Amino acid sequence: MITIIIPVFNVGKYIRECLESLFCQTYSNFELIIVNDGSTDNSLKIIKEYINEYSEKITLLNQENQGVSEARNLANNYIRGDYLIYIDPDDYLHPDYLKKLVLTIEKEKSDVAICGYEIFYDDIKGENYQKKYNVSVDFLDGIATAQxxxxxxxxxxxxxxxxxxxxxxxxxxxxxxxxYIQDWYPVFKTLASMSKITFINESLYFYRQRSTSTVYKKSKKKVDDYYYACRQIIKKAELLDIDSKIIAKFRVATFLAIATDIYYINDVDIIDLYQFSFENGYTELIDNVSILKNREISFKQKIKLLLWRGHAFYKIPIVIKHR
Incomplete structure (x- = not known):
C-alpha cells in the first residue's frame, strides 16, 4: 500500500482537481492523509465531500496554521503504507502516476522511484514544458543521485x-x-542515503505555477532559506566525498541564482547590492572557488561570475534576467 500525504492551506480553488485526479488513478491500493493546516477558505468543505465518498481511504488531521513542514511532520506519525509519497494540493496527477511508480519500485526492488513531470502556468505568463530523466542505466546509487x-x-x-x-x-x-525552501535539503540527504534509485522517463505529475505560490515570493527570507539549503547540501556533500569540482559548480550555480533573486527583492531597500550580498553571507558560497580549470562549470557561468567579481553583474540586463 502507498501512503499519500497532502498538506492543505487555502487551496479551495485547486484541491478538487487534485483529489479528483487521485481518486481516478489506475492503481487504488493507497491511503490518503490530508493535513488541514488551518485553512480559512472552502478547502475543508471540499475535503469533507471526498471523505463522505471515500471514508475508508482518507485520514483527516487538523492543526492551527503552522506551515507545510509541520503539516508533513504531523502526517508522518500516521503512515501505514509500504511506500510513501508527498504531493501538493494545487497540482494534479496522470491517471497512471501511482501505478507506474509502484510497479517500477517493485520490479527493480529499489528504495526510490522517480518520475518526470510537466510544469504548467495558471495565472502567470510562461510556457509549459516537460521534464524527463533519461538515465542510461537501470538504477543509480545514493551518491550518484546526490551528484x-x-x-x-x-x-x-x-x-x-x-x-x-x-x-x-x-x-x-x-x-x-x-x-520556504523546505524540501531540497531533506530530499538530498534522504536520496544520498539510499542504495538503489530508479527513474521513469515519463511526465506523470502536473506541477502548477501560480503567482501566490511561495516559489514566486520575492523576499529576503526566500533568499535566506535558499542560501541555508545550499549550505546544508554543501556540508553533506563534503562528508560524502563528492567530487570537489562538482561541489564548486554547485556553489557557483546557486550563488548566481541568489545574485539574480537579490535584484528582484521587493521588500528590502537595497542601496548597494554587492554590500548586501556580502553582509548577508551569500558571497561565502564562492569564496576561494577556482573556476578557470574546472570543466564542470560552464563557460556562461564563468562569464557571469567574472562579471560579478568585476562589479558588472547587475549592469548587464540579460545577465540578471529572472529565471
Whole structure:
C-alpha cells in the first residue's frame, strides 16, 4: 500500500482537481492523509465531500496554521503504507502516476522511484514544458543521485518521488519548520542515503505555477532559506566525498541564482547590492572557488561570475534576467 500525504492551506480553488485526479488513478491500493493546516477558505468543505465518498481511504488531521513542514511532520506519525509519497494540493496527477511508480519500485526492488513531470502556468505568463530523466542505466546509487542533484539535473521536489518506507531511516522525512525552501535539503540527504534509485522517463505529475505560490515570493527570507539549503547540501556533500569540482559548480550555480533573486527583492531597500550580498553571507558560497580549470562549470557561468567579481553583474540586463 502507498501512503499519500497532502498538506492543505487555502487551496479551495485547486484541491478538487487534485483529489479528483487521485481518486481516478489506475492503481487504488493507497491511503490518503490530508493535513488541514488551518485553512480559512472552502478547502475543508471540499475535503469533507471526498471523505463522505471515500471514508475508508482518507485520514483527516487538523492543526492551527503552522506551515507545510509541520503539516508533513504531523502526517508522518500516521503512515501505514509500504511506500510513501508527498504531493501538493494545487497540482494534479496522470491517471497512471501511482501505478507506474509502484510497479517500477517493485520490479527493480529499489528504495526510490522517480518520475518526470510537466510544469504548467495558471495565472502567470510562461510556457509549459516537460521534464524527463533519461538515465542510461537501470538504477543509480545514493551518491550518484546526490551528484545528479548537485549538477542541478535532478530537483529536490517531493511529489515525483516514491519512497520505500522501510528504506527511510525514520518514518517519513523530517522538515524544518518555517522555511520556504523546505524540501531540497531533506530530499538530498534522504536520496544520498539510499542504495538503489530508479527513474521513469515519463511526465506523470502536473506541477502548477501560480503567482501566490511561495516559489514566486520575492523576499529576503526566500533568499535566506535558499542560501541555508545550499549550505546544508554543501556540508553533506563534503562528508560524502563528492567530487570537489562538482561541489564548486554547485556553489557557483546557486550563488548566481541568489545574485539574480537579490535584484528582484521587493521588500528590502537595497542601496548597494554587492554590500548586501556580502553582509548577508551569500558571497561565502564562492569564496576561494577556482573556476578557470574546472570543466564542470560552464563557460556562461564563468562569464557571469567574472562579471560579478568585476562589479558588472547587475549592469548587464540579460545577465540578471529572472529565471
Amino acid at each position: 545528479m542533484m548537485m549538477n542541478l539535473d535532478l530537483e529536490g521536489y517531493l511529489w515525483n518521488k516514491l519512497f520505500r518506507v522501510s528504506a527511510l531511516k525514520a518514518k517519513g522525512i523530517f522538515f524544518e519548520k518555517g522555511r
